Every structure is written in structure tokens, then in C-alpha cells.
Amino acid sequence: MSSLFSYRRHVDDGEEEMLMAEDHGPDLIHPQEFRRQCGINRSSLAYYDCEEREQPVPHESLDYLPSHSGVYKKWLQEKTYGKEWDRWLLMGLIGTAVGMLGFLTHQIVDSLIKLKWDLVESYLKDGNFHLVWVCVLGSGLAMVLVSSSLVLFFCPAGSPSGLPEIIGYLNGTSIQHLFSIKTFLGTFVSCMLAVASGLFCGLEGPMIHLGAILGCGLSQLQSDTLGIHLPFFTRFRNSADKRSFITAGAGAGIASVFRAPIGGLLFTLEEVSSFWDIRLAWQTFFCCLTATFTTDLLSSSLHGFVYRGHFGFFEAEKRILFWVKNLLDMHVLAFIPAILLGMLGGLLGALFVSLNIKINKLRMQFFNSIPKPSLSKTSKLLETVLILVCTTTVTVYLPYFFPCTPVMNARNYQLRNSSEIIYQFKREISEYGCSPNTSWIGPDGVRYSNQTFNQAAALLVENGKRGITYLFKRGTHEEFGYTSLCTALAFYFILSCWTAGSAVASGLVIPMLYTGALYGRIIGLILVSIFGVQTNEYGAWIDPGLFAAIGAASFFSGVSRLTISLTVIMVEITNDVQSLLLIMLAVMVAKMVGDFFSASLYSSLLRLKCIPYLDVEPFVHHRRERLNLELFSARDVMEPHVRVLHLRENIASLAWLLASTSHGGFPVVGRPKPDHAQVFQGTIKRLELCMLLENEHIFEPETSNESFSFSHPLTYEKITVEKLPKPSRLAVLLNRYTTDPRYQQLFINLEPYINKSAMSVQAHFSLQRTYIIFRTLGLRHLTVVDLQNRVVGVITRKDLMPLPLEERLRLQLSPQSPDAGE
Numbered sequence: 001m002s003s004l005f006s007y008r009r010h011v012d013d014g015e016e017e018m019l020m021a022e023d024h025g026p027d028l029i030h031p032q033e034f035r036r037q038c039g040i041n042r043s044s045l046a047y048y049d050c051e052e053r054e055q056p057v058p059h060e061s062l063d064y065l066p067s068h069s070g071v072y073k074k075w076l077q078e079k080t081y082g083k084e085w086d087r088w089l090l091m092g093l094i095g096t097a098v099g100m101l102g103f104l105t106h107q108i109v110d111s112l113i114k115l116k117w118d119l120v121e122s123y124l125k126d127g128n129f130h131l132v133w134v135c136v137l138g139s140g141l142a143m144v145l146v147s148s149s150l151v152l153f154f155c156p157a158g159s160p161s162g163l164p165e166i167i168g169y170l171n172g173t174s175i176q177h178l179f180s181i182k183t184f185l186g187t188f189v190s191c192m193l194a195v196a197s198g199l200f201c202g203l204e205g206p207m208i209h210l211g212a213i214l215g216c217g218l219s220q221l222q223s224d225t226l227g228i229h230l231p232f233f234t235r236f237r238n239s240a241d242k243r244s245f246i247t248a249g250a251g252a253g254i255a256s257v258f259r260a261p262i263g264g265l266l267f268t269l270e271e272v273s274s275f276w277d278i279r280l281a282w283q284t285f286f287c288c289l290t291a292t293f294t295t296d297l298l299s300s301s302l303h304g305f306v307y308r309g310h311f312g313f314f315e316a317e318k319r320i321l322f323w324v325k326n327l328l329d330m331h332v333l334a335f336i337p338a339i340l341l342g343m344l345g346g347l348l349g350a351l352f353v354s355l356n357i358k359i360n361k362l363r364m365q366f367f368n369s370i371p372k373p374s375l376s377k378t379s380k381l382l383e384t385v386l387i388l389v390c391t392t393t394v395t396v397y398l399p400y401f402f403p404c405t406p407v408m409n410a411r412n413y414q415l416r417n418s419s420e421i422i423y424q425f426k427r428e429i430s431e432y433g434c435s436p437n438t439s440w441i442g443p444d445g446v447r448y449s450n451q452t453f454n455q456a457a458a459l460l461v462e463n464g465k466r467g468i469t470y471l472f473k474r475g476t477h478e479e480f481g482y483t484s485l486c487t488a489l490a491f492y493f494i495l496s497c498w499t500a501g502s503a504v505a506s507g508l509v510i511p512m513l514y515t516g517a518l519y520g521r522i523i524g525l526i527l528v529s530i531f532g533v534q535t536n537e538y539g540a541w542i543d544p545g546l547f548a549a550i551g552a553a554s555f556f557s558g559v560s561r562l563t564i565s566l567t568v569i570m571v572e573i574t575n576d577v578q579s580l581l582l583i584m585l586a587v588m589v590a591k592m593v594g595d596f597f598s599a600s601l602y603s604s605l606l607r608l609k610c611i612p613y614l615d616v617e618p619f620v621h622h623r624r625e626r627l628n629l630e631l632f633s634a635r636d637v638m639e640p641h642v643r644v645l646h647l648r649e650n651i652a653s654l655a656w657l658l659a660s661t662s663h664g665g666f667p668v669v670g671r672p673k674p675d676h677a678q679v680f681q682g683t684i685k686r687l688e689l690c691m692l693l694e695n696e697h698i699f700e701p702e703t704s705n706e707s708f709s710f711s712h713p714l715t716y717e718k719i720t721v722e723k724l725p726k727p728s729r730l731a732v733l734l735n736r737y738t739t740d741p742r743y744q745q746l747f748i749n750l751e752p753y754i755n756k757s758a759m760s761v762q763a764h765f766s767l768q769r770t771y772i773i774f775r776t777l778g779l780r781h782l783t784v785v786d787l788q789n790r791v792v793g794v795i796t797r798k799d800l801m802p803l804p805l806e807e808r809l810r811l812q813l814s815p816q817s818p819d820a821g822e
Contacts, residue, residue: 064778066238068757075716095287098211099294102256112196133396143197147190148384148503152377155186161205168611171274179216190505200496202510208253215249248284252291261288263569270565321573326474334541342586346593349558360501380503399457404434432457455484464510471517474545489518513552520551557590561600614775629768638784638793652744655737679789682754691719699746713752
């Protein structure tokens with residue numbers, strides 16, 4: 001291939017083209033650039049097992065809008081403009097599919113958990129905790145080994161939750177294998193087994209990923225893996241529509257898992273999507289609605305895949321995830337502990353983010369220091385096994401040290417009908433070695449019970465969803481004591497922080513809600529200890545269950561920094577509208593306190609994984625002071641050495657350019673008049689050029705004039721691809737084009753294929769507004785021109801990342817800079 005670099009291209013005016021000194025593509029962030037921006041060395045770079053490949057895989061930028069070329073307009077003319085029924089149909093299909101998937105996931109997880117504890121029921125009654133530990137650990141190990149193996153060996157894109165990757169993709173970053181069938185199957189099985197094994201994790205993050213995959217697959221109706229290319233909905237096979245359906249699928253995922261359609265919509269708007277409009281909001285809302293409806297409809301009559309009747313009857317206790325039955329009237333004094341819980345949530349949330357990022361960095365450094373890829377993957381597998389061993393040991397043996405608590409003592413002051421007591425704890429696991437309960441009818445004709453339960457077992461042995469339900473219950477002031485709550489909080493905080501980021505597909509929403517509910521209930525118990533149990537209506541707000549819900553929202557906000565969507569989700573999963581103002585206040589305080597100490601968990605994971613993400617506002621600092629980007633111009637950050645193409649391009653020269661560079665796109669220049677200078681005409685992407693070169697029949701010989709025939713241009717579908725079908729064939733073609741002399745006499749007409757609506761800004765244009773244009777329009781390249789519309793530079797995603805911005809602007813601020821006085 002040395003001949004590829006031996007050919008020098010001469011432009012029409014005889015000047016030799018300038019070569020770039022730093023040859024990493026303008027829209028690709030090179031792995032060395034990743035490491036420099038993220039502040040990590042080579043040994044600590046672990047992303048999608050990149051260290052186990054021959055070469056790290058860069059993240060390619062995506063165009064938000066399709067190329068506005070001549071062939072694109074011709075393709076649009078063949079489509080019926082204005083019809084939207086097919087888009088709404090697809091949104092409904094995606095929502096229905098995600099709803100069915102959410103129902104299936106919940107049923108399988110619940111069945112596996114029930115099966116696991118049914119195996120040790122007899123040992124629990126006999127108090128044989130050693131055999132309980134062996135059986136629970138054995139079944140959990142079988143699940144974890146399969147779950148972790150799927151992530152490590154089958155679909156590395158599914159680790160751990162996929163949510164940061166979805167956020168990065170919708171921001172404009174292409175990530176390999178994120179929406180493949182292998183990733184879907186591996187993530188689906190891995191997340192169910194991880195939750196059922198007993199690890200402190202949830203289904204929420206993977207469900208968002210799975211919903212996004214369904215949105216991508218159902219909207220495109222094509223798969224290279226399966227060799228399927230259906231001729232339906234072909235007009236949606238472009239980057240803009242694809243992102244819209246992925247956004248709707250992600251929102252449907254969170255709506256299905258929480259039964260919260262409005263929360264799913266707002267979560268997508270606030271956290272997941274970077275580009276939004278009112279039409280997409282309506283369609284995403286419809287998708288979330290169909291997903292929630294499908295999950296509720298199937299759950300209304302099926303439990304554990306057994307038909308229980310009442311099809312279509314949505315019971316509040318079953319439909320609402322953490323249904324709060326007894327709502328309480330609020331008092332203005334309740335805002336004081338709500339503020340305290342918000343501050344505590346912000347502090348603990350920032351601590352959780354900091355510890356999790358440090359654990360993940362240590363994990364990456366350790367595993368990347370292992371030279372053999374197979375040994376590194378085995379070590380990751382062993383880590384998940386170690387986490388499960390620690391988790392199982394805590395959940396099985398810790399309740400042994402806690403006595404049994406009578407249920408009557410905790411509830412008899414609140415419940416008017418004591419027969420409700422029997423049904424408050426339906427699972428026998430909470431009894432955990434306690435004597436079996438008996439019931440009798442008292443002199444007053446009411447049924448009483450002497451049921452007892454183990455506090456630690458109810459908090460740790462049960463799955464996270466049931467534990468949160470226990471903590472949210474109102475009128476249970478003394479049901480859980482300080483010892484059990486503090487012990488569960490310490491172990492759950494540490495183990496969930498360790499589990500997050502391990503080699504299993506898992507989510508963090510349930511652990512965040514659970515952790516916040518634990519310390520929220522502790523604050524509620526403190527208030528009860530100070531003021532006592534209040535039976536009058538003005539003091540009923542002093543209830544540990546109320547502050548458990550507020551604490552759950554505060555910790556969730558302290559970790560994720562969500563506000564609007566989190567408030568709506570909390571109301572939808574508890575049905576507690578009375579506590580809306582308290583939850584809003586705690587969420588806002590938690591976000592402000594957390595932002596003072598660290599970034600959110602998802603933002604931190606984006607930086608840790610070196611996914612190039614453009615925030616809404618650029619935060620650039622110099623000497624601890626934030627810079628005003630309005631004082632700088634586009635020329636201050638652009639790459640000045642630009643490779644340009646011409647409307648009439650030589651085949652040999654074009655092949656050499658593609659072989660010697662890795663640029664993702666090129667500006668195209670041309671002369672409006674014969675005596676005019678070369679000015680900016682548009683842009684063309686690398687993939688489109690490669691597809692053009694694979695069709696020799698469009699090559700034309702050199703002519704004496706500048707005219708070209710436009711009789712048979714390639715179609716839009718032919719040149720618009722997301723990846724090359726045969727990269728090896730392209731390499732052979734490029735070598736032949738650069739070595740065979742006859743291709744130096746052949747040319748190609750690029751005019752029908754260039755993006756004539758490509759954005760450009762002048763060199764003196766405001767840098768602040770340049771950033772807004774680049775991010776708002778979802779650009780991949782932004783060409784910089786002078787006053788005569790000649791190309792002088794190009795701006796890409798890597799140029800607008802925080803560290804490159806700071807470095808380049810620091811040069812402008814230095815006294816030696818020639819532009820410092822401007």
C-alpha cells in the first residue's frame with residue numbers, strides 16, 4: 001500500500017494541496033485524543049472492550065439531518081409529502097412492543113425470585129441459614145455467570161446499563177453495535193438474571209436501552225445480521241427519523257417499567273434527548289401511552305404467566321408501582337425536614353457519584369493492566385461473582401442478628417380494621433425464622449393476629465421493589481427501627497455503588513430510590529422520637545413513610561440531577577399528589593447541593609467512557625474564571641488546514657485522499673464563473689465518496705470544458721449508508737485507482753451528491769453563537785469561510801469539547817498570541 005502515498009494531487013490552478021500536520025479526521029475523536037481529554041492513560045481506557053481489539057474504535061459523529069443534495073431532492077419527489085399516519089402507526093407499534101417486553105421482563109424476574117426462595121423455604125423454617133446461603137448463592141451464581149458472560153463475550157455494548165451510550169448517540173455520536181440484535185438479546189437476558197440473582201440493581205437502565213433498540217429496529221425494518229431488508233417505511237431510513245424513533249423507544253422503556261407515561265416523556269426530554277420539537281413530544285407521548293397501556297393490560301389478568309381473570313381491570317394496588325394508600329394532609333412545618341432531606345440527598349448523591357466513578361476508574365485500570373484479553377474478561381467475570389458472594393452473605397446472614405418484630409405493635413394505632421394486618425406482609429420471607437403466625441377472633445368480633453417479621457430480612461432479602469413498598473407505607477411508625485434502617489443503608493449504599501458498572505446489564509433507579517427511602521425513613525423516625533406519634537390531623541404529617549418517599553426523590557435527584565421528570569415519576573409511582581410540593585422542594589435542593597460538588601452520574605459516565613458530548617451551554621474556564629465565548633470568534637477554534645474537494649474531481653486523486661486520511665467529510669469548492677475564485681459549494685461525507693467510487697460506470701473522461709452529463713446519477717438509497725458493506729473491497733479499489741495510470745484521466749461529477757444546504761459561518765462569527773448553531777442543528781461539520789466565501793477552516797465536534805476549547809482559547813489569551821489584542 002505504499003503506492004497509495006506516492007501520488008501527489010495537483011489542483012486545477014496548479015498549486016500543490018496542503019497536507020494536514022495532524023491527521024486524525026475532523027469529525028472523529030482519536031483514542032489518544034480521548035485519553036488526553038478524559039485525563040486517563042492508555043491502561044485505563046476501557047470502553048466496549050476496546051483494549052481487546054487490535055485498534056480502539058473511535059466514536060463517529062452523526063448528522064442530524066440528511067444531506068440536502070440533488071439526488072436527495074429527487075428521492076423526495078417520489079415520496080408523498082405530508083402523510084403522517086405511518087409515523088403514528090410506527091410509534092404505536094414501538095410502544096406496544098416495548099410494553100409487551102416490559103411485562104415479560106417483570107414476570108420472568110418475579111418468577112425467578114419466587115423460584116429461588118421457594119427452594120429454601122423449608123431451610124428457612126428450620127433456621128438452617130448455612131444451607132440457605134449455599135442454595136441462594138448457588139442459584140444466584142448460575143444466573144450471574146450467564147448474565148456476565150453474555151455481556152463480556154456476546155454483547156459488550158450491553159454493559160452496564162446502556163443509558164450513557166443512548167444519551168451520547170442522541171447527542172450525535174455513533175457507537176458501534178449499540179442497536180444490534182446481539183446487544184438486544186444479551187441485554188434482555190443479562191438484566192433479568194442480574195436482578196433475579198440478588199444483586200442490588202434494577203431493570204430501568206437496560207429497559208431504556210431495550211426500548212431504544214426496538215425503536216431503531218422497528219422503524220428501519222432492516223438488519224444486516226439477519227439479512228433482512230423489508231420494503232416498508234423506507235422513508236424513515238435517515239438519521240433524523242431514526243433518532244426520533246429511538247427517542248420514543250427510550251421514553252417508552254421508562255414508561256413501561258414504572259407505569260409512568262408522563263414521566264417517561266419528561267425523562268426523555270430532560271435527560272436522554274438533545275434535539276426536541278413539539279411534534280416529537282406528541283409522538284413520544286403516544287408511544288409512552290401505548291407502552292404503559294400494554295403493560296397494564298397484560299398485567300391485569302396474568303401473574304407469573306398464569307391467568308387470574310379480571311382482564312382489563314386495572315387495580316390501583318397492582319398498577320401503581322409503590323402505591324401509597326393513606327394520603328396525609330400537609331403542614332407548613334413539613335417543608336423544614338423536606339429541605340433537610342434535599343440537602344442530605346445532594347450530599348449523599350454527590351458522594352455516590354464520586355465513589356462510583358473512582359471504583360470504575362480503578363476497575364478499568366486493573367483490568368486493562370492484564371495483557372491477555374481472555375484473562376481480562378475472566379477477571380471481570382470473577383468480580384461479578386465476588387460481588388454476588390458479598391451481597392448474598394449480607395442478605396442471608398445479617399437478618400440472623402435481628403429479632404422478630406410483632407406486626408401488631410407497629411400498626412394497631414393506625415388501622416381501623418385489624419383484619420388488614422394479615423395481608424400487609426404476604427411473603428413468608430419476611431418472617432425469616434420467626435414463629436409462624438396464628439390468628440383469632442377477639443371479643444369484639446375482629447380478627448387479630450400475632451404475626452411477626454424480621455426487619456432486616458424485609459429490607460434486604462426481598463427484592464428492591466418490595467422493600468421500597470414497605471418503606472413508603474404510611475402509619476408504620478415503629479415497624480422498622482434505627483438499627484435495621486442504618487445497617488441496611490450502609491450495606492445497600494456500598495454494594496449498589498460497587499455493583500454499578502460491573503460486567504452485567506443493570507440499572508440504578510431502584511437502588512437510588514431504595515437508598516433515599518432508607519435515610520428518609522430514618523429522618524422520619526427521628527421526628528417521631530422527638531414529637532411522638534401524632535394522631536390529630538394537624539400532626540399526621542410526621543410519618544416515616546412520607547419522608548421515605550421524599551428521601552427517595554432527593555437521593556435520585558442528587559445522583560441524576562433530574563428535576564421535572566423525577567417529580568412526575570414520583571407522583572405516578574406512588575399516587576401521592578398531596579406530597580407534590582414537598583417532593584419538588586427536596587428535588588430542587590438536592591440538585592443544587594449536588595451540582596456544587598460534582599456533575600451528575602450520567603455526565604460523569606459520559607466523560608469516563610470518553611463519549612464526546614456537547615452540553616447545552618459550553619463551560620470553559622481560564623484561571624478559575626469562566627470565559628465569555630462571545631468575546632471569541634470561530635477562527636479561534638477552527639482547524640485551519642482543510643482538505644477540500646472540487647465539483648470536478650480526479651479519480652486517482654480522490655482515491656489517494658481517502659486512503660491517506662480518515663476524515664469523515666470534506667468541503668466542496670467550485671468556481672461560479674470561469675474567472676472567479678474557488679468558493680464554498682457544500683460538503684460531502686466520506687461514506688458517500690466511498691459508495692461513489694464503487695460504481696465505475698459514473699466515471700467520465702476529461703473534457704475540454706467544465707460540463708458534465710447528469711443522465712444517470714446514482715440514487716439516494718445507493719449512496720446513503722451508515723457503514724461500508726465491504727471495507728476490504730474498498731481497500732483493493734483504492735489501491736487500484738491510485739496505481740493504475742488510466743484512472744488519472746478519469747473524473748467524477750460530485751455536484752448531484754454534495755450537501756448544498758451545509759452550514760457555514762464566517763471566520764469572525766461569534767464563538768458562542770457558533771456553538772449554539774452546531775449543537776442545536778446537530779451538525780457534523782461546520783465550514784468556516786472568509787468574506788469572499790472561500791474555505792479557511794472547519795469546526796467539528798472535537799473542536800468544541802471543553803478541553804480543546806480551553807487549550808485553544810488559552811493560546812488566544814496569551815500575551816504572545818497575535819490575536820490577543822483583537
